[in-house]
Amino acid sequence: MTDMAWIHGAITAARPQAVGALLRYFRDMDRAEEAFQEASLRALKNWPQNGPPRDPTNWLILVGRNAALDGVRKDARNGPLPPDDVISDLDDVETPLAERLDDSQYRDDVLRLLFICCHPDLPATQQIALALRIVSGLTVAQIARAFLVSEAAMEQRITRAKQRIARAEVPFEAPGPADRAERLGVVAAMLYLLFNEGYSAGDDPVRAPLCDEAIRLARMLLRLFQTEPEIMGLAALMLLQQARLAARFDVDGEAVLLDDQDRSLWNASAIQEGLALVDKALRHNRPGPYQVQAAIAATHARAATAADTDWAGIDGLYLALERMQPSPVITLNRAVAVAKLHGPQAALDMIAPLEAQLGRYFPYFGARGAFLLQLGRNIEARTAFDRAIALADTPAQAAHIRQHLDRLLQDAG
């Protein structure tokens, strides 16, 4: 009667906590992974017969730990441990162990596991690949497809990353509040990158699910760290962005700008969840970049039509973001709000000083072209759009700018 899909879902959901706890026991990534693998295989055999355990995560940790220790004890001529179907997460014999599996320890286990994947020695793409392999349990083949490289190349990349972190010494005692906050920040940044990998891929069926995985991991972090406003902000930001997925591309796969999107295609449930998290986060009065970005996304989500958008609010939020993280890219984004509020000339004046820094950045010339076009300076707009196309990273970006150019040519003819 047990649904195999539910079992697979439960094993995936338990994976970060279980591998994290096993890593704490064994202090060795490969042994922890093998132990979890063994426990999962036994779960697939055992749960359909006996029903799922009350606490699947505890079951997987105990069985994984026993399976690994069993191997060791056999060598040491010790008696074998009881069979898995006798193990209960409430069993008296296991109580001392189960007690140690309390929530606070889980939190640090999961955080440590994610933090190890985000080791600063590793480039961002390796951090993400490692987290997808170890924390999410994706196969090397799945990750290779998502990053558009061969399976052999990805296998090598992950092996190298693992060797690197094996040499790096990550402390296993419970981190203090300052370490915990730092780890959480590093992990949040990795999840943000993971989400962006999927988001920038648009509606690509292989890469887009990376967004769902990032959201799943963010929700998991939220369950473990319930009072962290930046984690609420990060989760909200992802949910609010992902809510627009169905409206972001037309039937031909061309990008549709926010102003032109059919808002009835936005995912109402994801928006509700995102807005609820923004509200919760703001009550803490501890603003941070993820919360501000989420608040910007929330302002768009709250507007029934593009014309209803509170651009003054968005301008203020970008200003706050600029103060927290001074960056020409943020100023460029703010210019869009300024154009809506004070007209294209004000926006153009605002971005002019950015050209030295953003001279290789495709969106800079896209925005510049759009402002010039609004001012009727078509020849200059065309030059800007040509630059944008030359700098575009993807065919979709180039195609989008070409639409502007085509319109210009039509007007000229």
Next chain:
Amino acid sequence: MLYTLLCYNKEDVVWSWSKEEDDAVMARLAVVHEKLVKEGKLGPSLRLLPTTAATTVRGPGLVIDGPFAETKEQLLGFYVIDVPDLEGALDVARQLSDANPTSTYEIRPIALYVPEARPNAPREVVKAY
């Protein structure tokens, strides 16, 4: 008799379902809902967003993040309220908490709400004892 049916599952699993998996479950449920509507048995029903979106008001003035998850107390009932944002919901929860200070009110945003579907449903049911 009126009964409340509370649906429990592992939310980390359920909220990881793909759209297809979720749609398939909702489609199977819709068949049952339709049958219950025809039989005149279905009152309001709703699906809650995950507990990560929950806020809890405990006693006067204490607002905590997350769900109320102590096993010593059980869910006794629920209200459906229509307010613009979390502050509005907190305001209502505080009023309820003032009136009933030993209870705890968890605020969970609603993901899906199907209003009363029974024909001739009474506006209010007074407890029978």
